[in-house]
Structures are given as C-alpha cells and as structure tokens.
Amino acid sequence: MNESRLSRDAVAGAKSDSDRSPTHASLRIAAMNLLARREHSRAELAEKLGRKLSGQGDYAELLNEVLDRLSEDGLQCDRRFTEAFLRSRCNKGQGPRRIIQELGRCGVESALVSEVLSNSEIDWYEQARLVAIKKYGEEPPKDMRDRARRMRFLQYRGFQADQIGQAIESA
Known part of the structure; x- marks a missing residue:
C-alpha cells in the first residue's frame, strides 16, 4: 500500500513539473484569453506571451507555431x-x-x-476641424498666441500641417 502511495505521489510530482512547462494548448488558451478582451497585433501577442514564458527556457518556435495557427484559424489578424x-x-x-x-x-x-x-474613408481635414471645435469652440483664434496654442494641440493629436491650417482657418 505504501508503494502505491509513493508511486502516485511520484507521478503527481512529475505531472506538476511537466505542467509548469508551456504546451501548445496552454499557450493557445492564454492567447485566446488575450484576444477575447480586444484585438492584438501578432507582435503584441508574441510580447505578452513571451513575458509569461520568460525564465522558462526558449520557446520561440512553439510560440510562433501557436501564433501561426491562430492566424490560420482567423482568431488573430x-x-x-x-x-x-x-x-x-x-x-x-x-x-x-x-x-x-x-x-x-x-x-x-x-x-x-x-x-x-x-x-479608410476618413476625411482627416474634417476630423481635425471637429477636434478643434470640440476643444476650442467655433470662435476663431483671438490672437497669434491662441492660434499657436491650437496648432500645437492639433499637432500633438497627430494631424498634419495642412490639416491643422485648414482646421484653424475654418473655425
């Protein structure tokens, strides 16, 4: 009876050691959990899953297999x-x-x-104009300082110079 208990304990211990190393299924589940929250790029998924694998060895090939399979299945694009x-x-x-x-x-x-x-069918000029109106209203800039402030704001938001100029002129 003691022998069977030891063998069960040994098997359980070996099983828990193998469970610590990532498998294809465990990586796929982790990736699907991330994708269930929001879309991720392939590089983002690789980075996040790589963080989970850090210190556990080199699993780059396994990670690439999982990511390739997710792409093939249409789960990651x-x-x-x-x-x-x-x-x-x-x-x-x-x-x-x-x-x-x-x-x-x-x-x-x-x-x-x-x-x-x-x-995309986005009109970036209109987008810049709407952002400027939302922030500053439809009044034109009072002076050069106010105009410069509006330009910096739109520049920070990522609009191009011609889009900014037209947005400020039309406001």
Whole structure:
C-alpha cells in the first residue's frame, strides 16, 4: 500500500513539473484569453506571451507555431487589429501621424498601415476641424498666441500641417 502511495505521489510530482512547462494548448488558451478582451497585433501577442514564458527556457518556435495557427484559424489578424485600432483612435480625435506612430509601436508593418489608412474613408481635414471645435469652440483664434496654442494641440493629436491650417482657418 505504501508503494502505491509513493508511486502516485511520484507521478503527481512529475505531472506538476511537466505542467509548469508551456504546451501548445496552454499557450493557445492564454492567447485566446488575450484576444477575447480586444484585438492584438501578432507582435503584441508574441510580447505578452513571451513575458509569461520568460525564465522558462526558449520557446520561440512553439510560440510562433501557436501564433501561426491562430492566424490560420482567423482568431488573430493584423489587418483586423489595424482597422479596429484606426476606428478607436479616430473616435478619440487622433490624427493620422499619431495613429501611424502608435501602430508602429504595436509591431504592425508600415505597408499594412499605409494600405489600411488609404482604404479608410476618413476625411482627416474634417476630423481635425471637429477636434478643434470640440476643444476650442467655433470662435476663431483671438490672437497669434491662441492660434499657436491650437496648432500645437492639433499637432500633438497627430494631424498634419495642412490639416491643422485648414482646421484653424475654418473655425
């Protein structure tokens, strides 16, 4: 009886050691949990899952397999992430330059970003005008100092110089 107890304990101990190393299924579940909250770029998922794996060895190949499979299954798509990110940031009043910069930080390829931006039907001039009106109202700038303040604000939001100029002139 003691022998069977020892063998069960040994098996349980071995099982818990193997459970600590990530498997394809455990990485996939972790990735799906992240994707259930919001869209992620492939690079973001790799970074977040990589943090979970840090100190456990080199699992880069396993991680790439999981990410490839998620893409094949349609659960992760950089294009879908980029489109959702663009909509989200436009709703927050951000301009194209800032959106491009943030997508670059998320690890999205610049060619994909350019394609999604060019295919979007966003009127950036109108977007800049609406952001300026929301912040400052429809009154034109009182003086050069006020004009410069408005320009800096729109520049910080990521709008281009021509978009800013037209937004301030039409306000």
